[in-house]
Amino acid sequence: MATNDWTADRLPDQSGKTAVVTGANGGLGYRVTRELAARGATVAMACRSEERGERARRRVRAAFPDADLDLLTLDLADLDSVRAFAGAFREAHDDLHVLVNNAGVMHTPYRRTADGFELQFGVNHLGHFALTGLLLDRLAATDGTTRVVTVSSLLHGRGTLRLDTPDEESYDRYEAYAGSKLANLLFAYELQRRFEAADLDALSLAAHPGWAATGLQRAGPEMEGNRLRARLMDLGNALFAQSAARGALPILYAAAGSPVEGGAFYGPRGPGPLQYQGPPDRVTSNAKSHDRTAARQLWIASENLTGVRYDFEGAKEAERAAR
Numbered sequence: 502m503a504t505n506d507w508t509a510d511r512l513p514d515q516s517g518k519t520a521v522v523t524g525a526n527g528g529l530g531y532r533v534t535r536e537l538a539a540r541g542a543t544v545a546m547a548c549r550s551e552e553r554g555e556r557a558r559r560r561v562r563a564a565f566p567d568a569d570l571d572l573l574t575l576d577l578a579d580l581d582s583v584r585a586f587a588g589a590f591r592e593a594h595d596d597l598h599v600l601v602n603n604a605g606v607m608h609t610p611y612r613r614t615a616d617g618f619e620l621q622f623g624v625n626h627l628g629h630f631a632l633t634g635l636l637l638d639r640l641a642a643t644d645g646t647t648r649v650v651t652v653s654s655l656l657h658g659r660g661t662l663r664l665d666t667p668d669e670e671s672y673d674r675y676e677a678y679a680g681s682k683l684a685n686l687l688f689a690y691e692l693q694r695r696f697e698a699a700d701l702d703a704l705s706l707a708a709h710p711g712w713a714a715t716g717l718q719r720a721g722p723e724m725e726g727n728r729l730r731a732r733l734m735d736l737g738n739a740l741f742a743q744s745a746a747r748g749a750l751p752i753l754y755a756a757a758g759s760p761v762e763g764g765a766f767y768g769p770r771g772p773g774p775l776q777y778q779g780p781p782d783r784v785t786s787n788a789k790s791h792d793r794t795a796a797r798q799l800w801i802a803s804e805n806l807t808g809v810r811y812d813f814e815g816a817k818e819a820e821r822a823a824r
């Protein structure tokens with residue numbers, strides 16, 4: 502792609518399009534929601550707190566009074582909630598042009614989800630894996646080329662795929678986050694291969710924001726009441742991060758920019774080799790993220806753990822029936 506100055510102003514009109522954005526109430530998800538809605542998209546804001554979601558919806562509407570925003574509850578740390586969200590979305594919306602798998606937690610103390618998964622792997626990967634599978638036929642039946650964007654991180658590079666649930670003693674919050682972000686990429690690339698194998702008119706893309714000043718860095722320290730660490734995170738943000746608005750650009754580009762290619766990864770170009778900041782561009786990920794054997798293992802484990810099986814044949818049928 503590569504334009505020096507790509508901003509959200511370059512997005513095409515989104516009227517008639519419907520998007521789901523997870524974690525739409527804060528940080529990057531909020532910026533993605535705002536920009537898509539500003540251009541006419543209907544955005545289903547998938548938020549775990551109705552109150553925080555409503556506050557975010559009001560903020561967007563204060564700037565864009567016509568913004569078409571549907572607020573739906575989604576807790577990715579609870580598969581019952583993921584199923585309920587998918588059901589509520591299907592009832593309220595016929596189309597799904599873009600699914601943005603954005604919500605996430607980072608470096609949290611040891612916690613398990615309602616279904617017993619380690620929290621970071623459960624929320625960042627498994628919840629989104631289940632959500633995407635539950636909305637697959639809706640994506641297929643929607644006119645035009647639909648997109649799934651999964652948000653990963655530069656930290657995928659420190660990740661190792663771990664399919665078992667660690668116990669508290671062996672838990673390392675940094676490894677768990679990096680592993681979950683590696684899983685995001687393995688999933689995004691495998692989904693693209695499966696879209697192609699099923700001949701579906703859909704693209705799976707990945708994106709990362711570099712280092713963006715959001716609530717992410719504070720959330721872990723806050724969960725354990727560690728004020729010093731929370732302050733250090735604020736300092737790190739002040740020194741090294743770009744704004745949430747800028748960090749959201751690679752995600753927005755993947756969601757609605759063009760040209761895009763299925764299986765591509767978008768992130769800040771730099772300056773510098775660290776790629777913490779900069780305009781969105783196509784970027785690379787490490788060799789582990791392209792390991793097809795690991796991707797297949799992750800897929801099978803994710804289906805078994807979540808109980809959500811991707812029905813590509815059914816999705817192709819839905820696509821045919823809708824055309």
Ligand SMILES: NC(=O)c1ccc[n+]([C@@H]2O[C@H](COP(=O)([O-])OP(=O)(O)OC[C@H]3O[C@@H](n4cnc5c(N)ncnc54)[C@H](OP(=O)(O)O)[C@@H]3O)[C@@H](O)[C@H]2O)c1
Pocket residue numbers: 523524525526527528529530547548549550553575576577578603604605606607624625652653654655709710711712713714715716717718720748
């Ligand atoms: N910021 C960065 O520098 C950076 C770098 C690399 C990758 N990322 C990725 O970017 C994505 C967005 O993060 P952010 O920086 O925007 O962080 P953020 O400001 O903390 O926002 C995270 C969002 O996810 C939601 N969320 C957390 N747990 C959830 C759950 N169980 N169910 C549903 N939603 C949940 C949060 O909801 P609440 O408000 O209710 O907590 C919030 O809306 C994440 O996937 C993160 O890994 C961020």
